[in-house]
Amino acid sequence: MKFVLCTVIVALACVTLCQSLTQIWGRRMPGDHVLYGRNIIVYPKARATQMQTIQFPPSGRSNAKLISAIYAMDNWKNQTGFMPMLKRGGPSRPFANIELRGFYGKGFNATVLIYGS
Numbered sequence: 001m002k003f004v005l006c007t008v009i010v011a012l013a014c015v016t017l018c019q020s021l022t023q024i025w026g027r028r029m030p031g032d033h034v035l036y037g038r039n040i041i042v043y044p045k046a047r048a049t050q051m052q053t054i055q056f057p058p059s060g061r062s063n064a065k066l067i068s069a070i071y072a073m074d075n076w077k078n079q080t081g082f083m084p085m086l087k088r089g090g091p092s093r094p095f096a097n098i099e100l101r102g103f104y105g106k107g108f109n110a111t112v113l114i115y116g117s
Helices: 002-018
Strands: 023-026 033-042 051-056 067-074 082-089 096-102 108-116
Touching: 023 082, 033 051, 033 096, 051 108, 067 082, 067 096, 082 108, 096 108
Parallel strands: none
Antiparallel strands: 023 067, 033 108, 051 096, 067 108, 082 096
């Protein structure tokens, strides 16, 4: 019985850790600097899934520099804020579209950093 209980606890811990919601695409290199940085706070809404889309470069602007890394970080310590998805572009491209999707009935606090040179 102890073995089964320990196995279940370890399995739940693995599932929780594997569902880390901080995501990194690419690799930051020496000489890179922040091309775009934004802190996003979305408040919870009852019976709704919150979503935020980040477009780089912002509308009406251009970017000639290539992206080397994108960091989408969850600012809540319990890692239950959002699920990041890279929809278009990304590392080695001059543009990116990132979607941050919160969980049902919850808000999130995220920081998105885009590095390039």
